[in-house]
Amino acid sequence: MKNLNRLFVASLMLAGTTAAQAQDSNNPWSITFGANAVDGARVSAAGPFGDQFSNYFNAKDNWSIIPSVSYINVNRYLGDNFSFGLTGSVNKIDKFVNPRLTRPGDYPVENPGDLMYYGIDGIIKYSFLEVIGTKWFDPYLHIGGGYTFLGDASAGTVNGGIGLSFWFTENVGLTLQSTYKYSFDDNRTPNVDVATHLQHFAGISFKFGGKDTDGDGIYDKDDACPDVPGLKEFNGCPDTDGDGIPDKDDKCPYDFGPKELQGCPDRDGDGIIDIEDACPDVPGLAIYNGCPDTDGDGVPDNLDKCPDVPGPKENDGCPWPDRDGDGVPDKDDKCPDVPGTVANNGCPEVKEEHIKKLNQYGKTILFNTGKYTFQSQSLPILDSMVEIFKEYPNSHFRIEGYTDSTGGDALNLRLSKERAAAVVNYLVEHGIDADRLTSEGFGKADPVASNKTARGRAENRRVEVKLVK
Structure with a gap:
């Protein structure tokens, strides 16, 4: 007792x-x-x-x-x-x-x-x-x-x-x-x-009889994280980074972050959490995964090789090169080393005065009588034509041959074709692309003067240059 x-x-x-x-x-x-x-x-x-x-x-x-x-x-x-x-x-x-x-x-x-x-x-x-x-x-x-x-x-x-x-x-x-x-x-x-x-x-x-697998003092039946020691206020779940958000609900359980960002940090304050921010230290835009686009060209700075100068995405945000400075990028410029116009794909437009000069030259080309070979005094004229053609490397031309009315029609037609072709051959041999030139002969057709006088017949024996557009 x-x-x-x-x-x-x-x-x-x-x-x-x-x-x-x-x-x-x-x-x-x-x-x-x-x-x-x-x-x-x-x-x-x-x-x-x-x-x-x-x-x-x-x-x-x-x-x-x-x-x-x-x-x-x-x-x-x-x-x-x-x-x-x-x-x-x-x-x-x-x-x-x-x-x-x-x-x-x-x-x-x-x-x-x-x-x-x-x-x-x-x-x-x-x-x-x-x-x-x-x-x-x-x-x-x-x-x-x-x-x-x-x-x-x-x-x-x-x-x-x-x-x-x-x-x-x-x-x-x-x-x-x-x-x-x-x-x-x-x-x-x-x-x-x-x-x-x-x-x-x-x-x-x-x-x-109570079971507490993780030993955190919260029984498994009440423990939302029964295999990991945690805190009572989070029903047994841990809060590793101490940001007040349990790890099971924390998108960044090892980094302190606010609740509104699911527990993740946002160093640059752009509203995009660091783990999803391609540029976590520089404020940026959501459409670019948190990176800025300084030059506004639609290419974010982290992918833009020229972040301060607008340029197309296809060229990594840099302007296309334009060697001749004509405003047509080299990739689209059919004449990248010669200033031209946008309408003519970067190539220069053929000046009207040059067409006139080519035709003036064509009228002074002399052929040997009844042949399509050139007289020697015509060679400097042909060379002058070559220089003009070189100024327009992307332009196409047609060389047309004409005769006077002397002789038969068939002969004149054949001779006009051969003489026009002879001019083309000379131009090609001196550096003009053959793909840019064609030739045609019209015989005694389309006279520009009277065939009744020697002077008129001389004017009708001619070579004309036409711009092919």
Whole structure:
């Protein structure tokens, strides 16, 4: 008895100084073991109500206790503050107060002969811990039934009572309980009536069964990240970078960043997170993955070889080269080394005055009589024509030959064709691309003067140059 009192005092002092949360839903199993006392002051339904509990706390005179662990309870949480358990207890009845033998208030204490007591009871508990909102103070009510082995008074009982647990830690606590056991058997031991009685319990309770895989103090059933140690405020998930966003929701779990950017940093402040920003240190545009386009040519600076000068994407953001400076890029300039016009694909437009000069030259070309070979004085004229043709390397020309009316038509036609072709051959031999030149002869057709005079016939024997557009 002395040792049991010390256990109670120490447990109450520890309960008063330590608070922990006991949640049966996390640790569904519990086991309690300790000492039990059978109250020898029998609670008789026949006696006055005041007599039934008048000696409730008179442990010294009325309680039968053995100085060892004398009961064990195994309990399973069911949900909604209810739990179910089984209790096994053993005792030796050495004190019994028989209220039937004398007047109230003067009940003699008897020894029934160290009668052995064994109990097996089922218990359904309802805890008020969550109802009253505490973390360590856990009062409860219980009902149940069982069987008490007590010599000739062995019988089944209906049980009910109250209890109180003080949880020192989440899993360890002190449990105190009193149970009223009402017997259905009227059998009596000699001179003893103990079938209906009170039984008191005091023991240490241990909760277990909860699983915390990552050891962060949050049970797996409540842990959103059960395999990684985390924080309670994030339901067991970590926040590695400490930005207030749990790693499972943090797009950049290792870099501090604001919530509006899903936990990612944005060094240049352009609203594009660094991991998606091709230019994280320079403010840019979303359409260019965070890079600027300084010259506005549609090529972002990180891909623009000429970021300060507009240029096409096909040329890496640089202007196309234009060697002759005529405004037509070399890639489109059919005359890249000669200034020309856009309308003529970068080549110069043939000047009207040059066409006139070519035709003036053509009128002065002299052929040997009846032949298509040139007289020597005509060669400088042909060379002057070559120089003009070279100025327009992309222009096409047609050389036309004409004769006077002297001689037959067939002969004149053939001769005009041969002389026009002779001019073309000379031009080609002196550097003019053959693809740019064609020739045709028209004989005595289209005279420009009268064939009745020597001067007129001389004017009709001519070579004309036409620009082919």
